[in-house]
Amino acid sequence: MVDWLAVNTSWMYWTWQSGLAIGGLFAAIAFMGIWDGISPSVPGKGFLPIRTTRGDRFFIGIISLIAVFLIWLGIAGDTALWIPLAISLGWFAAEGRWG
């Protein structure tokens, strides 16, 4: 099955980096879905200007993560990528907890 997939999706130019990123994203979405099924999220008001559910905050976190990386790449290039990673993960955690 894995061999068949590898041969028949080679035109998509998968790399382990993109596979890991998209796999992680799907795993996170699945986890959020299961979590919401077990303990449904109630919209709440934090420091963000809108009432948000856990899913909203997750979406805003992902969008923010991409935005931080794009801004960093545009300004500083691909040097010291741990800095945007630290900024975006810190924001992701804070916004997820208190947003």
Add this chain to the structure above:
Amino acid sequence: MKNRGWLFQIPALAILSISAFIPLMTVINYSLHYIFAGSAPTFVGFDNYIEVLRDPAFQGALIRQLFFSMGILAVEVPLGICIALSMPRRGPAVALCLVLLGIPLLIPFNVVGIIARVLTQSSVGLIPEFLALVNYDFNVSKYPVDAFATIFLLDVWHWTPLVALLCYAGLQAIPDAFYQAARIDGASSWKMFRYVTLPKLRSVLIIGVLLRFMDSFKIYAEPLLLTGGGPGDATTFLSLHVARKAESYQLGYAGASSFIYLFIVIVFSYVFFQLMTHIGKGENQ
């Protein structure tokens, strides 16, 4: 599983995975490679993104695109509301108005571009001939302002009826009792519009604004057919810029710019949706 609604989503998810996920992932994977026609792809990490973000041509196309899309929204939404408000609510004139508004919507993008090209062609077009009467030298192939204004007005003509029809449907759904109550309270026409009509139109306006924003961000056929993105880069919007790169087989660059393009559309759509969903909500409660 208590909620069987999930099961009904499976066919839609299966179709979505083929129509959206596979192309999207292919574009993302392309964006991480240097791919040129005939050569083996080389993994380059974020290099394509850096090249795109620092490319003055991409930045110019993005600024033009934002200027165009915001301008379109600023004109089409108020104009659509005005048209809807001025349309008759009942009687035989309703059908006539709906047909007249529907005609531009039925014309395909490429035909709209060809119509504009015929009308604006210098020396033979109707518009340059007409403007020559007031001593205005109108030439879409020569003057960037003329080309940009033509595309802008073309879009306003083509798509304002959509906003008007959405608003008209929304207006028809507002019960007269609200207006009667407002009249008894002595509300002026403006106050009735501001505090009754506009809040009740919020849901259709959300749809209208999102549709028009996303559609205007995808504008491609009209500038391509009118001027090919010129004169210079005056009407090279994002879609045209990305398509040119893809046509010249710079698939890595095209993939990276497509991803950034998609990201911008998602961010703006989300912000518009949140703004329009929450603005003025307190007034209704």
